[in-house]
Amino acid sequence: MPTLANAADxxxxxxxxxxxxxxxxxxxxxLLLLSFIRRNEHLRKVSFEVLFLIALATLPVYVSxxxxxxxxxxxxxxxxxxxxxxxxxxxxxxxxxxxTGFFAWLALWRMRRIGRLTTGLTYTxxxxxxxxxxxxxxxxNMGGDIRHPExxxxxYAGLFGTAAASSGFISAxxxxxxxxxxxxxWPTCETLHFLGMSLMFGVLMIVNLRLVGWLRGMSFAxxxxxxxxxxxxxxxxxxxxxxxxxxxxxxxxQNVAFHxxxxxxxxxxxxxxxxxxxxxxxxxxxxxxxxxxxxxLGGSALVLSIGVMYFGRMLPxxxxxx
Amino acid sequence: MLTxxxxxxxxxxxxSSNSIWAYPTVLTLHTFGMMVLVGAxxxxxxxxxxFGRAIPLQSMSRLFRVIWAAFALNAVTGTMxxxxxxxxxxxxxxxxxxxxxxxxxxxxxxxxxxxxxxGGTEPVVVSSAAKRLAVVSLVAWSAAITAGRLLAYVG
Numbered sequence: 001m002p003t004l005a006n007a008a009d010x011x012x013x014x015x016x017x018x019x020x021x022x023x024x025x026x027x028x029x030x031l032l033l034l035s036f037i038r039r040n041e042h043l044r045k046v047s048f049e050v051l052f053l054i055a056l057a058t059l060p061v062y063v064s065x066x067x068x069x070x071x072x073x074x075x076x077x078x079x080x081x082x083x084x085x086x087x088x089x090x091x092x093x094x095x096x097x098x099x100t101g102f103f104a105w106l107a108l109w110r111m112r113r114i115g116r117l118t119t120g121l122t123y124t125x126x127x128x129x130x131x132x133x134x135x136x137x138x139x140x141n142m143g144g145d146i147r148h149p150e151x152x153x154x155x156y157a158g159l160f161g162t163a164a165a166s167s168g169f170i171s172a173x174x175x176x177x178x179x180x181x182x183x184x185x186w187p188t189c190e191t192l193h194f195l196g197m198s199l200m201f202g203v204l205m206i207v208n209l210r211l212v213g214w215l216r217g218m219s220f221a222x223x224x225x226x227x228x229x230x231x232x233x234x235x236x237x238x239x240x241x242x243x244x245x246x247x248x249x250x251x252x253x254q255n256v257a258f259h260x261x262x263x264x265x266x267x268x269x270x271x272x273x274x275x276x277x278x279x280x281x282x283x284x285x286x287x288x289x290x291x292x293x294x295x296x297l298g299g300s301a302l303v304l305s306i307g308v309m310y311f312g313r314m315l316p317x318x319x320x321x322x
Numbered sequence: 323m324l325t326x327x328x329x330x331x332x333x334x335x336x337x338s339s340n341s342i343w344a345y346p347t348v349l350t351l352h353t354f355g356m357m358v359l360v361g362a363x364x365x366x367x368x369x370x371x372x373f374g375r376a377i378p379l380q381s382m383s384r385l386f387r388v389i390w391a392a393f394a395l396n397a398v399t400g401t402m403x404x405x406x407x408x409x410x411x412x413x414x415x416x417x418x419x420x421x422x423x424x425x426x427x428x429x430x431x432x433x434x435x436x437x438x439x440x441g442g443t444e445p446v447v448v449s450s451a452a453k454r455l456a457v458v459s460l461v462a463w464s465a466a467i468t469a470g471r472l473l474a475y476v477g
């Protein structure tokens with residue numbers, strides 16, 4: 001299979017994508033604050049959608065960052081400590097971003113069900129978004145410190161003080177060591193990854209087979225109820241998947257099957273957001289056939305999720321083998 | 323007999339062919355079948371346990387077709403994978419444990435169907451016996467997946 005991107009492309013991709021989380025979260029938070037000033041619920045919904053999409057887009061930013069770190073290894077003018085510090089800060093902000101994205105999604109899901117945004121979830125997202133902006137700007141700032149002529153000597157003192165290997169509350173190296181030094185961690189994560197996949201696909205199957213029209217006799221609103229289980233499955237797979245990636249990133253960064261998996265996962269994520277907020281489908285009674293747009297949405301969700309599974313399973317067989 | 327199977331030309335082809343259509347494809351189909359089968363079973367179990375109550379139980383009966391079809395796919399692909407490694411797999415306890423849990427899962431699915439999906443009338447409340455079966459099903463499929471995944475690491 002032809003490659004999608006080589007190491008230099010991925011390093012370049014990281015430079016292109018790395019502004020998305022910072023600017024996107026600030027934009028999402030800005031829209032949210034504006035929605036308070038204008039008392040505009042529609043604007044608030046848009047801000048939650050932006051925060052969810054940015055949480056999604058942060059995955060390729062993080063994984064391309066690992067590829068960039070590999071490409072930079074041993075190059076003059078690059079302080080390894082700066083990369084480590086940036087990686088740890090990025091991982092911390094990435095986790096924050098995913099939690100924010102999850103609650104933004106939950107708020108949208110609840111809104112679809114009860115017709116309005118709940119105060120509790122709105123303020124939860126607001127607080128999380130503020131914390132995420134702080135975490136992600138710190139990570140971005142430390143990323144900017146990686147390539148500076150003045151650090152060629154190997155002494156690195158970033159804007160936020162000396163960056164030791166574990167400057168934050170989370171350390172990618174620590175996670176890597178934990179996974180690799182305990183032989184039970186990888187098989188346990190694999191098992192959970194398969195369980196999470198089955199749960200997620202079960203939900204996708206029932207919702208999308210209903211849209212496509214193969215399952216009948218259930219309203220869209222009734223299957224919409226199951227969507228959080230799909231996100232729980234995704235959460236399990238996101239966490240276990242990050243354990244794999246952090247422990248053995250060199251197996252993935254140059255692997256074309258992994259590149260395709262991430263691309264399809266992004267599209268599947270956008271699809272899931274549309275499923276959550278989709279107005280036309282929401283009104284679908286038990287006996288009615290979905291409109292063509294709903295059938296296309298359901299069909300593409302199934303194709304995309306099977307594609308994600310396919311490239312995941314093919315990771316050891318396509319591209320560079322494990 | 324097991325050694326004969328493991329040394330058959332089919333086994334050699336499946337394991338050592340460089341073709342993407344050999345081992346990788348059979349293994350991927352097996353994973354796909356697992357995801358579909360367990361996914362469908364989990365949805366029925368969750369509904370019986372009280373999640374998504376607004377979904378009419380009878381409208382889910384088509385999911386049993388999905389379960390049987392996915393099982394057929396996995397019986398075929400699983401047999402192929404077993405033949406390829408027959409002498410290694412046959413003595414392994416974890417392998418037979420997996421098959422036992424798959425059997426429990428399938429029998430439970432059949433009982434759930436008989437209890438709740440025959441006659442076409444919607445039960446007003448899901449009986450506690452049906453809920454117990456749903457829990458058995460959840461446990462059996464989780465255990466089958468766990469044992470199946472451990473096959474790659476144990477032994």
